[in-house]
């Protein structure tokens with residue numbers, strides 16, 4: 461290997477060590493350099509170099525001295541991660557109102573705003589409005605405040621996160637839109653783009669109910685049915701970034717036609733776009749319901765089910781049954797430690813759905829007696845999309861695995 465090769469290896473090794481150190485520091489309230497050297501298996505000189513670099517960037521701060529070891533000696537200087545060293549803009553693109561937030565490096569939301577969707581869904585119109593919102597956020601950021609390091613964006617569709625190109629978004633009618641390149645050029649910030657469902661899954665794994673879980677599936681029950689898979693601590697994307705389209709597995713022969721062209725897709729039996737038309741047909745055919753077929757909403761459905769409306773109860777049971785079967789298929793396919801359910805349909809019906817989904821899934825789980833996979837509700841709610849988008853930027857900048865975000 462030539463000298464240049466060695467130099468590159470040294471740089472790479474230093475970058476890897478910086479990422480490992482940052483990951484370790486973030487999991488502790490505070491830590492000493494001696495502990496860092498022991499736990500990372502690095503020399504004291506290397507740790508001193510890393511700590512110097514992280515302090516110069518403001519990512520580490522001193523918090524006084526700890527207790528001396530029982531053997532005596534000097535009291536160690538303690539250090540901790542400084543989440544306020546910089547900020548990241550997180551975006552979740554949604555045609556019912558895009559969420560934009562400014563977050564610190566600890567993924568705490570500092571400010572949030574909603575950007576109304578433009579009347580048209582074409583990429584030029586949607587991105588122009590989004591870019592204007594991002595630039596307003598940048599312009600309002602005080603010059604002396606910690607710098608904004610980048611923009612993370614979640615899109616309802618398939619995305620190549622390396623290039624930041626939206627490959628296909630049926631809801632928006634987009635195909636091959638270079639979102640990261642356009643936003644980065646117009647806003648002057650590094651831009652990381654991923655699918656909204658993967659961003660939400662990332663947030664659950666780093667800050668939510670799945671923190672520390674290495675194998676999980678996240679099901680987003682919203683306008684459609686999205687799914688993201690975390691396998692061995694990494695987001696599983698598949699050969700063409702389209703892994704997780706479980707919503708488009710047909711599960712009922714001759715069921716309602718889906719936007720993908722197939723009939724009876726799981727999405728059409730569980731998500732908002734599928735459930736409301738099904739509910740309308742049932743309400744119109746029944747005399748035994750308080751629901752008004754002209755004013756159907758998800759919240760109205762779950763409220764009516766809570767007070768025992770038979771049509772609403774039947775619909776909620778069907779949603780839970782289909783979701784439960786979908787959850788069991790996921791469990792049988794990837795063998796996760798946990799399945800997390802989120803999205804606005806699930807959140808609206810959480811109290812009614814969670815136990816019913818668990819009950820529906822259990823009998824269908826292979827060898828269920830000898831495993832203890834958990835089926836849980838998302839704990840992050842509506843902020844999970846912007847948190848995951850910001851986590852994607854942080855992960856790209858500092859090369860840390862999701863469990864250490």
Ligand SMILES: [Zn+2]
Nearest residue numbers: 708718720725
């Ligand atoms: Zn479909």
